[in-house]
Amino acid sequence: MPNTNLLLENGLIYTLNPAQPRVTSAAIRGNRFVYLGQGEKARQIFCGEPADIVDLKGATVLPGLTDAHLHFEWYSTGLLAINAEQPSAENVIREVRQRAETLPAGKWITGYGWNHNVWGNGAFPTAAMLDRVAPHHPVALVAKSAHASWVNSTALRLAGITDDTPDPAGGQIVRDASGKATGILLEEAIKLVEKIIPPIAPEDLVKAVKQGMQNANRMGLTGIHDMDQPSVFRAFQQLHKECSLTLRVTKNIPLTFLDSAIAAGLCTGFGDDMLHLGAVKMFADGALGPKTAWMLAGYDSAPQDTGISTTDIEILCDSVLKANANGLAAAIHAIGDRANREILNIYSEAKKSHPGTGLRNRIEHVQLLAPEDTARLAELGVVASMQPIHATSDMYIADEHWGSRINGAYAWKTQLDNGAVLAFGSDCPVETMDPLTGIHAAVTRRRADGTPGPEGWHPEQRLSIEDAVRAYTQGPAFATGMEDRLGTLAPGYLADMTILDRDIFSIDPMDILHTTVLGTIVDGKFVWRSNQL
Known part of the structure; x- marks a missing residue:
């Protein structure tokens, strides 16, 4: 369906643009903002032109929220x-x-x-x-x-x-x-x-992904960074061809396909603003729950265990250098402090070997860092792709397994203070992809029932509402090299917006969990609109 002029009025619109932090109206021509400001002047933009005029009735508007780490095929097929x-x-x-x-x-x-x-x-x-x-x-x-x-x-x-x-x-x-x-x-x-489980038929996967996108739009998501297999990439392409893609998709590819991508001449950023190629996804270790995260020293609960190095470090190093040399960024899963240190060492080598590429390498999760490594992501320009809800979900087993090192765990504020770019996601379906649940976790470090108490778990790592929102908007945009047109509401930027029934900047942060998404706009069009709007 072609874009039409869209005028939003009478809202509380947070732009994240320091030159114009809050406005009441936004005018969209096609898929980009042409004006943000006050109502009367906004109406003059479309003088004599047809436009869809929406009264926001005081609703709160944010730049479109993006989940910077999830597994969309896994989620979508999981619905079955x-x-x-x-x-x-x-x-x-x-x-x-x-x-x-x-x-x-x-x-x-x-x-x-x-x-x-x-x-x-x-x-x-x-x-x-x-x-x-x-x-x-x-x-x-x-x-x-x-x-x-x-x-x-x-x-x-x-x-x-x-x-x-x-x-x-x-x-x-x-x-x-x-x-x-x-x-x-x-x-x-x-x-x-x-590998022996029969794959889902391609046409059934397209249907499942379409249902998954509808769920994501209802939660207020306008974009995702997908970490799944190429099969879902084909499904996204089919939906894009049909003009049915209702999320901006950055598609990361598994390490298995690195040589194929290079042989085909593919580079990070190839595609368009709706669907494009991201980084090469790799794994350095396992996870906290099964004690397979790779550690510098044994777990507090099992001193003899130091986890699993899931991919040989030499292979990871060679792969990162090869990827970066051929225009492909890297995104590496690292949970334990040993895994994170090894990946930071690799990225340091990549920066020396291939300076000036402009590629934004990432670490996925960054769940535990040794004190000596906390400032290295910022120093190396590595994006901290983290998931706030992991902290509130894992806090008790983290205390059990990592208690003596817990100050370096899920340390978003430390990363932000050091100057690293935060790109927040959910790891869905490991956790819910609801971005409001993630924002709540980031600013309270509490579960829905209020545990572990009013101050939250390790409250020194709590973020402000604005910083958490930036990590779901500007952070993912930066990670994909789209910060010049996405993540901020400003004239000339792509028109993605998430519309909420209350002002999450002013309410009790625990009430963020009770916030309702009234509408979601992607590329200048409503992809979800409640009957309250």
């Missing part, structure tokens, strides 16, 4: 899978039993979200528990952390995994005291089963 994010293993087993009763024998049962850390004794579940309710179906359930998978014996058999199968590089087949595979796969071992 079972919900394993349950309060107990028994509840998950009940969900599996119900799905098994509706599927023909031999069909895969997949799901996502289980978290053994909240199930009492913290022990991993087993294949035998699934075998009892689904003996004739292969079952594969991905953990909430995405760094573990719980499978049944049928899935193990189909994948050719026996008690004697060696651990793959960067992964682990968990075994009991007698050496028997338990049904838990960690890190790269997950792929042993993942």
